[in-house]
Amino acid sequence: MTTAEVPAVSQGQGPNEFGYLEFSLGEFRFSRDEYFAYITWPTGRHVMSVDAFLRALQRDVAWEFFYGIVNFDGVLGTVNHYGTVDLFAGRYNDAYRKAELDHVENIDTPVIREMFARMLDNWTNEGFDPFASPQETGSAFGVKHGDNSAAVTRHRVTAKRMVSLPGDEPLRDDASGHPVNRMFADVTQDEPEVYPEPGFEAEVGSFNLFSYLSRSPVTWNPSVVSVCRDSLYCPTTEEYILPIIHGNDRAEWFVQLSDEIIWDVEDRDTGRKRAKVIMKAGDVAAMPSDIRHQGYSPKRSMLLVWENASLKIPQLISSGQFPTQPVEF
Amino acid sequence: MTYVTRLASLDDYEKGGVEVIDDDPKNYAFSNIFEVASRAKPFEQIAVGKNFEYVLEVVRVEGVSGWRACAHDQSALVLEGEVEFTLRTLDGSQNLPPNGSAGVGEEVTGTAMGRVVARRGHLTLLPGGRAYRYGSGRPAVLLIQTVEGVDTQYRWAEICQTA
Numbered sequence: 001m002t003t004a005e006v007p008a009v010s011q012g013q014g015p016n017e018f019g020y021l022e023f024s025l026g027e028f029r030f031s032r033d034e035y036f037a038y039i040t041w042p043t044g045r046h047v048m049s050v051d052a053f054l055r056a057l058q059r060d061v062a063w064e065f066f067y068g069i070v071n072f073d074g075v076l077g078t079v080n081h082y083g084t085v086d087l088f089a090g091r092y093n094d095a096y097r098k099a100e101l102d103h104v105e106n107i108d109t110p111v112i113r114e115m116f117a118r119m120l121d122n123w124t125n126e127g128f129d130p131f132a133s134p135q136e137t138g139s140a141f142g143v144k145h146g147d148n149s150a151a152v153t154r155h156r157v158t159a160k161r162m163v164s165l166p167g168d169e170p171l172r173d174d175a176s177g178h179p180v181n182r183m184f185a186d187v188t189q190d191e192p193e194v195y196p197e198p199g200f201e202a203e204v205g206s207f208n209l210f211s212y213l214s215r216s217p218v219t220w221n222p223s224v225v226s227v228c229r230d231s232l233y234c235p236t237t238e239e240y241i242l243p244i245i246h247g248n249d250r251a252e253w254f255v256q257l258s259d260e261i262i263w264d265v266e267d268r269d270t271g272r273k274r275a276k277v278i279m280k281a282g283d284v285a286a287m288p289s290d291i292r293h294q295g296y297s298p299k300r301s302m303l304l305v306w307e308n309a310s311l312k313i314p315q316l317i318s319s320g321q322f323p324t325q326p327v328e329f
Numbered sequence: 330m331t332y333v334t335r336l337a338s339l340d341d342y343e344k345g346g347v348e349v350i351d352d353d354p355k356n357y358a359f360s361n362i363f364e365v366a367s368r369a370k371p372f373e374q375i376a377v378g379k380n381f382e383y384v385l386e387v388v389r390v391e392g393v394s395g396w397r398a399c400a401h402d403q404s405a406l407v408l409e410g411e412v413e414f415t416l417r418t419l420d421g422s423q424n425l426p427p428n429g430s431a432g433v434g435e436e437v438t439g440t441a442m443g444r445v446v447a448r449r450g451h452l453t454l455l456p457g458g459r460a461y462r463y464g465s466g467r468p469a470v471l472l473i474q475t476v477e478g479v480d481t482q483y484r485w486a487e488i489c490q491t492a
Contacts, residue, residue: 057464133437162404169366183332192451196443203456204416204443209406226404226452229475231383233404253378253385257364257473259335260345265352274352281337282363282408284377284385285347288356294400308380325356327379329485
């Protein structure tokens with residue numbers, strides 16, 4: 001494995017023949033043409049379909065590198081160290097490791113965040129929304145044409161206490177540009193009956209979470225709707241394939257609220273297949289902290305992702321002070 | 330094409346599962362909320378998820394609960410039925426445990442804060458430092474986001490897929 005630290009970040013002098021800027025971060029180089037993203041590093045090279053690359057990049061940027069590992073595919077990805085980020089190629093791929101072709105660079109989070117955000121914005125064409133389901137967006141392909149800055153910089157919901165409370169994240173409705181999604185047309189839109197006594201409006205609160213989710217314009221984008229200390233409810237609507245393979249640095253839990261998702265589960269470090277987890281409405285399952293997972297949702301579904309955001313967890317687990325599975329019985 | 334959103338209920342749920350390739354299904358603590366609730370007694374707080382001190386509790390609501398309170402915020406998601414939540418201030422004499430909810434007696438004499446009538450899919454705040462109770466005329470199901478407390482029950486071997 002090769003490693004480097006404190007990498008330089010740069011951007012090409014001007015657009016390439018397809019109209020796109022080229023970027024470098026340390027010894028990684030990123031370029032795209034009409035169909036593909038190309039990534040090179042001192043010991044190797046990689047190519048991805050550019051729509052898949054942008055969908056993964058969008059999530060890495062919007063989620064601030066998320067919890068643990070964001071694998072763009074079986075080769076490329078990032079590891080969040082909460083202040084710095086590892087950008088890697090082949091680090092969690094058994095074949096690359098054995099061939100010593102993998103490469104890792106550790107980068108201050110603001111540096112990689114800024115570079116990834118500029119690449120995402122430059123490489124996303126007008127009409128393509130990396131967060132939308134494939135049936136609800138235009139094409140990522142072709143020579144550079146326009147941009148979709150509004151989509152790639154959209155606000156991520158992070159409630160401080162609970163959505164709908166005064167001063168917190170607002171509800172969604174037609175007027176705010178959140179129509180009910182075509183696959184959730186049958187979801188009941190009634191709101192709870194809330195009767196606060198005067199002076200208690202900030203504490204007596206409730207909202208229709210299912211309606212809220214039915215109006216989400218994006219897919220595979222967990223967003224915080226309620227908070228109990230470090231316990232975060234991060235529901236999301238899922239359709240087609242999770243555009244990343246999420247490698248856990250802590251256990252996370254899934255509560256399937258509607259429909260069905262099939263999860264492919266692999267060993268986090270090698271990619272060895274471990275299980276398939278079939279989740280139907282009402283099912284609850286943990287994703288242990290030593291796996292990586294990717295979901296498939298045939299119909300748009302509602303998934304409650306439940307996270308523990310405590311910063312102490314990765315060290316407790318990696319040091320062996322806490323087991324990789326969240327409960328033992 | 331007309332799409333049908335598949336929800337579940339006490340009388341109509343279909344459980345998925347873990348299909349093992351090279352693993353132990355217990356690592357996934359796989360259960361189903363409606364299966365757990367169908368076997369629960371009213372107002373038992375049965376953990377279906379645990380992440381360090383935090384838990385997700387399933388509660389079968391049938392009748393009216395006792396008054397409870399909690400030092401921190403919780404939330405309650407109705408997954409079946411209709412549940413009425415009533416909230417009051419505490420009168421100051423109750424010592425709340427630092428984690429999780431606890432019963433605070435049959436009567437709470439604090440100021441009425443209000444009430445919420447919630448149905449399937451509705452998420453309700455149970456504010457920290459306040460008293461609440463909830464009830465339903467017919468079996469309902471709640472999923473509560475909280476911290477493990479004195480009344481949290483663990484039945485992993487009974488509720489989870491083991492093979």
